Amino acid sequence: MIVVTGATGNVGRPLTLALAEGGQQVTAVSRHAAQLPDGVRHMAADLTVPTGLEPALAGAKALFLLLSGDLHAATARPADIIGQAEAAGVRRVVLLSTQGVATRPFGATRIAVRAVEDALRESSLEWAILRPGGFASNALWWAESVRTQRLVAAPFGDVGVPIIDPVDIAEAAAACLLEDRHAGGTYELTGPQVITPRQQAEAISAALGSPVQFHDLTRDEAKAAMARSMPAELAEDTLTILGSPNPAELRISPDVQRILGRAPHPFAAWAARNTAAFR
Numbered sequence: 512m513i514v515v516t517g518a519t520g521n522v523g524r525p526l527t528l529a530l531a532e533g534g535q536q537v538t539a540v541s542r543h544a545a546q547l548p549d550g551v552r553h554m555a556a557d558l559t560v561p562t563g564l565e566p567a568l569a570g571a572k573a574l575f576l577l578l579s580g581d582l583h584a585a586t587a588r589p590a591d592i593i594g595q596a597e598a599a600g601v602r603r604v605v606l607l608s609t610q611g612v613a614t615r616p617f618g619a620t621r622i623a624v625r626a627v628e629d630a631l632r633e634s635s636l637e638w639a640i641l642r643p644g645g646f647a648s649n650a651l652w653w654a655e656s657v658r659t660q661r662l663v664a665a666p667f668g669d670v671g672v673p674i675i676d677p678v679d680i681a682e683a684a685a686a687c688l689l690e691d692r693h694a695g696g697t698y699e700l701t702g703p704q705v706i707t708p709r710q711q712a713e714a715i716s717a718a719l720g721s722p723v724q725f726h727d728l729t730r731d732e733a734k735a736a737m738a739r740s741m742p743a744e745l746a747e748d749t750l751t752i753l754g755s756p757n758p759a760e761l762r763i764s765p766d767v768q769r770i771l772g773r774a775p776h777p778f779a780a781w782a783a784r785n786t787a788a789f790r
Contacts, residue, residue: 517577568599639687671707
């Protein structure tokens with residue numbers, strides 16, 4: 512049995528599907544019930560509750576651990592989940608961390624994630640750590656404005672980073688859960704090319720077959736919009752990365768190729784696969 516946390520999200524959903532299609536027994540963990548592949552067991556759990564995951568871990572051989580926003584709260588203790596996995600007899604944990612642990616290690620959120628990485632390394636478990644950069648699926652923030660106005664509004668329109676398709680993250684996670692050769696590996700996951708917000712808008716336009724305009728927001732405008740759905744400190748931190756990526760954040764990693772034996776998908780492929788969200 513493999514336990515997948517965050518099973519209804521952009522990474523967890525394709526990971527659950529890939530494992531189920533590969534014949535694995537899967538327990539999908541999320542806060543709420545969801546439509547899942549046939550044969551997948553669902554368990555509702557709140558990972559911020561210390562014992563929330565224990566029922567799902569019973570009999571599990573592996574765990575995919577995604578650190579959701581709730582697990583970054585001051586009162587949360589996500590490293591305790593590593594101890595719960597050990598106590599339950601889980602053999603392997605694949606942790607979805609973040610590129611920022613290496614590229615910008617001193618932010619509060621990344622210090623917390625580093626602590627979970629350290630707890631995993633110091634445990635008796637087999638482990639692999641995935642550190643993705645920005646997600647292609649963040650473009651879904653623009654879905655409503657594209658549907659209603661054929662408009663993408665974003666800051667730093669001509670500043671790019673090599674964002675990654677969540678399906679590539681999911682397939683890398685599946686490989687790390689199933690293949691012994693990845694034990695002890697820490698992988699940085701990026702897309703195949705640096706792409707700017709303006710170029711993302713062009714790719715969405717091409718996928719839709721209709722024009723999509725781009726509007727360059729000021730930093731203050733972007734921060735005000737982002738602060739409606741995330742803490743202001745996190746919005747400020749995110750904008751700093753988007754506006755001034757450092758050399759490590761511009762690097763195109765070979766790790767997707769190393770894990771999967773193929774190049775990562777370009778943003779255009781993600782856009783083509785997700786046109787329904789923008790129509």
